[in-house]
Amino acid sequence: MTDQSTTIKPPGPVGAPPGRARFSPRKRQRISRAIQYVVLVAVAVFLVLRIDWGALGQNFAKSEVAAEAWPEVITVALKNTIIYSVGGFVFAFLFGLLFALMRMSSVLPYRWIATAYIEIFRGLPALLIFLLILFLPQALPGFQVPGDTYGQGILGLTVVGSAYMAETLRAGLQAVPKGQMEAARSLGMSYSRAMVSIVIPQAIRIVIPPTTNQFVALLKDSSLVLFLGVTSEYVELTKFGNDLASTHANATPILVVGVTYLLVTIPLGYLANRLEKSQGRGR
Secondary structure (H helix, E strand, C coil): CCCCCCCCCCCCCCCCCCCCCCCCHHHHHHHHHHHHHHHHHHHHHHHHHHCCHHHHHHHHCCHHHHHHCCCHHHHHHHHHHHHHHHHHHHHHHHHHHHHHHHHCCCCHHHHHHHHHHHHHHHHCCHHHHHHHHHCHHHHCCCCCCCCHHHHHHHHHHHHHHHHHHHHHHHHHHHHCCHHHHHHHHHCCCCHHHHHHHHHHHHHHHHCHHHHHHHHHHHHHHHHHHHHHCCCCCCCCHHHHHHHHHHHHCCCHHHHHHHHHHHHHHHHHHHHHHHHHHHHHHHC
């Protein structure tokens, strides 16, 4: 008998086509990332070559038009925007806290009132609320919002913000361990005193990051004040930019106003993220 040797081939990857090497997951990831970079570079090159930079600069970055915006964009428009936003935020926080407590109350009518308010004003567009405030004196003859235009703008932001703030604060109040209230009551505190001294301060500390984001949202919503028909004395950033752009038939003031908004909102957003991270590390 003649011995016949049998050659045994090493097993290849299961399911891999014969004669084709199989990439490792890391190598496939690198190839995918490289393809994405190539696509992004191609799109960027296409846009750079396609855009008419001269016309873009003439319409959005005309230096002499931008100079017309200074210093009123800061001393008038930004100042008024901050007045509207801070005033609206303070009252939205106070009324939001009130409606949050009412929604958690054991008194059924309080819960109904708070729920109706929150659901209605969270469901309505902010612009519609400002238009309703504009026509409020016609619906209630003789009624005037205190503070004139400032009062109307702050009232609109209060109504818009308090409905959202109420839910944020309610979540913060519910996040405080129930043992805190039980311990306070065991020391002889009344329910209201325990809420004011123990529970609410802890809840406010919990909701600082989302309330910071809420302030940023109100700062942007302050642009709706322009629908109240404000004069140059009460103008905020968006109306200021729009009026100046209409005067010069150029969009440069809109860009100036946008940059001014970003100078305020980006640091506030960064602050909110830092507060959220530091709060997460403290838990």
